[in-house]
Every structure is written in C-alpha cells, then in structure tokens.
Amino acid sequence: MTLYFGDILPYLPVMLKALWVSIYVTLISFAAGGVLGIFIYLAKASRFKALQLFSNGYIEVIRNTPLLVQLYLIYFGLGSIGINFNPLWSVLIGMTLNNSAYTAEIFRAGISAVPKGLREAGTALGMPFHQTFRYVILKPGIRNVLPALTNQFIVLFLFSSIGSVIALDELTSTLQNLNSQTLRTLEIFSVGALLYFLTSAAIAFGSRITERLAFRW
Amino acid sequence: MIITVEGLHKSFGKLEVLKGIDCEVAEGEVLCVIGPSGSGKSTFLRCLNFLESFREGQVTISGHNLTGAKTNLNAVRRDVGMVFQSFNVFPHMKVIDNIMLAPMKVGKVSRVDAHARGMVLLEKVGLTSKADVYPSTLSGGQMQRVAIARALAMEPTVMLFDEPTSALDPETVGDVLDVMKKLAEEGMTMVVVTHEMGFAREVADRVLFMDAGVIVEEGTPAQIFESPQHVRTQTFLSKLL
Numbered sequence A: 001m002t003l004y005f006g007d008i009l010p011y012l013p014v015m016l017k018a019l020w021v022s023i024y025v026t027l028i029s030f031a032a033g034g035v036l037g038i039f040i041y042l043a044k045a046s047r048f049k050a051l052q053l054f055s056n057g058y059i060e061v062i063r064n065t066p067l068l069v070q071l072y073l074i075y076f077g078l079g080s081i082g083i084n085f086n087p088l089w090s091v092l093i094g095m096t097l098n099n100s101a102y103t104a105e106i107f108r109a110g111i112s113a114v115p116k117g118l119r120e121a122g123t124a125l126g127m128p129f130h131q132t133f134r135y136v137i138l139k140p141g142i143r144n145v146l147p148a149l150t151n152q153f154i155v156l157f158l159f160s161s162i163g164s165v166i167a168l169d170e171l172t173s174t175l176q177n178l179n180s181q182t183l184r185t186l187e188i189f190s191v192g193a194l195l196y197f198l199t200s201a202a203i204a205f206g207s208r209i210t211e212r213l214a215f216r217w
Numbered sequence B: 001m002i003i004t005v006e007g008l009h010k011s012f013g014k015l016e017v018l019k020g021i022d023c024e025v026a027e028g029e030v031l032c033v034i035g036p037s038g039s040g041k042s043t044f045l046r047c048l049n050f051l052e053s054f055r056e057g058q059v060t061i062s063g064h065n066l067t068g069a070k071t072n073l074n075a076v077r078r079d080v081g082m083v084f085q086s087f088n089v090f091p092h093m094k095v096i097d098n099i100m101l102a103p104m105k106v107g108k109v110s111r112v113d114a115h116a117r118g119m120v121l122l123e124k125v126g127l128t129s130k131a132d133v134y135p136s137t138l139s140g141g142q143m144q145r146v147a148i149a150r151a152l153a154m155e156p157t158v159m160l161f162d163e164p165t166s167a168l169d170p171e172t173v174g175d176v177l178d179v180m181k182k183l184a185e186e187g188m189t190m191v192v193v194t195h196e197m198g199f200a201r202e203v204a205d206r207v208l209f210m211d212a213g214v215i216v217e218e219g220t221p222a223q224i225f226e227s228p229q230h231v232r233t234q235t236f237l238s239k240l241l
Helices: A009-045 A049-063 A067-080 A087-112 A116-124 A129-166 A171-182 A185-214 B041-047 B073-079 B095-105 B111-124 B140-152 B170-185 B197-203 B221-226 B231-240
Strands: B003-012 B015-025 B030-034 B056-061 B080-083 B158-162 B189-193 B206-211 B214-219
Touching (some): A009 A087, A009 A171, A067 A129, B015 B041, B030 B197, B073 B080, B111 B140, B170 B197, B206 B231, B221 B231
Parallel strands (some): B030 B206, B080 B158
16 A cells, blocks of 8 residues: 555645635634624623523533534424525534534633723723723733634634535535545545644634734733 | 712622711812721722612712712713722723723813823823833833823812722832822822821821721821720721831
8 A cells, every 4th residue: 555646636626625615614604603602692791681591501502412413403404394504504504503602602701801800990980881891801802712712713614524414515525525536545535634734723823923913912 | 078978888798898888078188098908998989989889878979979860870980080909901002092091982082182181191190101011011000100190081070099009019109109199289089098007197188997887987197096086996006006
C-alpha cells in the first residue's frame, strides 16, 4: 500500500468548493444563531418568570440532545408530517437552533463576568440601562466571550460535516463521493481533514489577532 | 436642605440593615459617616441615589423625592455624583473618554465641549498627562481621581463617596484626600463614608456615627472625636487609636 495523491489532485477544486459550502453554512448559522442567542440570553436574564422558564427549557433541550438527532427531526421528522425543508435549509435551521442555545450560555457567562461595579457606575452617572449596557458592559462583555465564541464557531464548523447524512454537498459528503469514485480512501480523507484543520486554525488565528487589535486596554 | 432622609428602612431578605435613619444635609455641608463594618453606612449612602432600593422611608435629594411616583431616577442621578470604593473606571476607555461619556450620552454635550470640560477636570485632579492612557496603566489612587473627575463631569450638586480610599495603597491615599478636600473647600455638598478619621476630623462639618443600622450619635468632629457621648462611639473610636 503506497500513498498516491496524484489521482485526487484534479478533485481539489471540487473539494475547495465543498469546503466553501461548509464555511458559509457555518457563517450563516453562526450569525443567525448568535442573534437568536442574544434574545434567548435576554429572555433568561429578564425579570419575567415565563421567559426565564422558556429559555431555560430551550437551552436544556438543545444542549442535551445530539445535533444529529435534531437534524433528523427537522429533515425526516418534519418531512414525515408534510413540512419539507431541503437539505441546505434543514442544516441551516438545525445548526442555527443548536448554536443559539450554546451562544446564549456563552453570553450569559461573559456578561455576568463583567464587574457589577461597572454597571453601578454607569447607573450612578444617570445613564439609562440601555446606555449603560451599550457603552459600559458590552465591550468588556464581548472581550470576555470572544475566546468561547471562537471555540463555538470552530465546533459549529466541524459539526457542519453532519450535513453529509442528508446529502448536503458540503465537504464531508463530497469526500465520501470522491472516495467511492477514486477509492483513494486514506488520501481523500486525510486531505479533507487537512482542509478542516487549516480552516479552523485560520479562524482561531484571526480571532486572536482581533482580540489583540480591538481589545487592547 | 439639599438632602432630607426620614424614617429610612432597608432590608436584604430578612436582615434589616437600616432601622430607621433620619438625617439632613445642608447645601455646601460635608458630612462624614463613620462606623464599624456592617453598620449599614454604605447601604445608607447607596440609598441616597437609589442604587439600593428601599420600601420604607423618604429621601429627598437635590429637590427630587426618590420614591415619588413621577420621579425619573436617571434625572436624580445626573445631579448626584458617586465615587465607589472599587473605582469602577471603565477599563475599555481612555481616561478622557471615561470622563466624557456621561456628559455626551446623558447630558447631550458636544464632543468638543465634553473634551474641554474633561481636561479642566483632569487638571483639577492632577492627571492632565494621563488623558489618553487606558486605566490599566494607572495606580489605584490615580484611578480613583479619574472616577472623581468622571462624577464631577455631570456637574452634580451633591457628591457621594463610598469609602473612596479603602482599596488604596497607603501612599496614594493622600492624593485622593487632597482632591476631596479641595472639592469641599469649593463648597461642594459631600456625604463621605470613610474610615479616614484624620480626613473626617479635618474636613467634615459634621460627623455621623452609625452602628447596627441606626445613627448612634452625630455632631461636629470635635464633639464626636474629643468627647463622644455614647458608649458604642467610645468603643469604636478607642479601637482605632
């Protein structure tokens, strides 16, 4: 058995195109899940018991069930009762919901780690809560959550590989197809793994640079 | 009277921290509040701008009744400056931006005016050269002086100080006290919760001794420090010497 990458070289553009699908699926669900996560967090932090209960339940259900099962529920489960989403939408919805629960918890931890005294100082200056939040709490809060958010982004990106089980043309399912075409199993999947790795490493690196530039205080 | 407090009670859960406080502060007066830890003196101070809510009692400050139905607490707090034990300067803003924030966002002062006023205040607290640095490079005493300048930027009529020197290294305490002294001389109305008996003795017009949620004794610094009437005051002061 010798490794031979020559056969798969022509497929590199196909792989890169599939990698791009993985990336943009991640970007969209990370952004949408992030926005949703803010609302879930706000509901959890609100004074209203019903909202707290709802967001707690939501977070617990999502965090304590596998993403794969969530995806099956959306694609096959809802499909079986006539609510049909195509693979792309199913993956986007599944990853967005999943991401929102995790980011809500990240926001909660980050915001509550901002010293209470800063909020009091804002309040004592006569700033209404929305101003105190925006000018005083938000930036230190974001600095607190940035490492965890980066981590979450990478996890989400790697999880996007489950799109392959419902035949979304992202990187992993493309690798499977190429494998059956070329039978260069070890080569195909090691190149695929390398693509995942390089992308994740680039994201982590970008995040560290951002942290250094945007939060130097 | 710029501050009037009547029958102020405050509880945290079942623990009653303030058990009926009555007190008045005249315009331009410097009132120092002393007492052992847990006596309720910080809570009392924090009730004065409703940073701590209370259900029982009345507080009128700078013409606002704190518990009035139409009271806008943010408007009250604009008139009442506060300085904290832990400084609470905003770490993500340069010193000058710390001072400019509230005037610009709350007071609707232009950036240019806020900057000019900020520089005047920095000069007053002796930190002109630190305008464009981040607070993390400052000593505790410098941070506290920034916090004082920040509170003054809203041009308050009353200043509340919550143990402003308790978290400081001994060598930086003097600079902060000097700034406060200057402020007192300029006629600012000040309520100062403090453990600095030297400051209270020298600067206060009146000293108020609190213990276990009540005002035990009040009087001029001479009365309180030279001839305290109450046993609890005597015990407290004797422990400090």
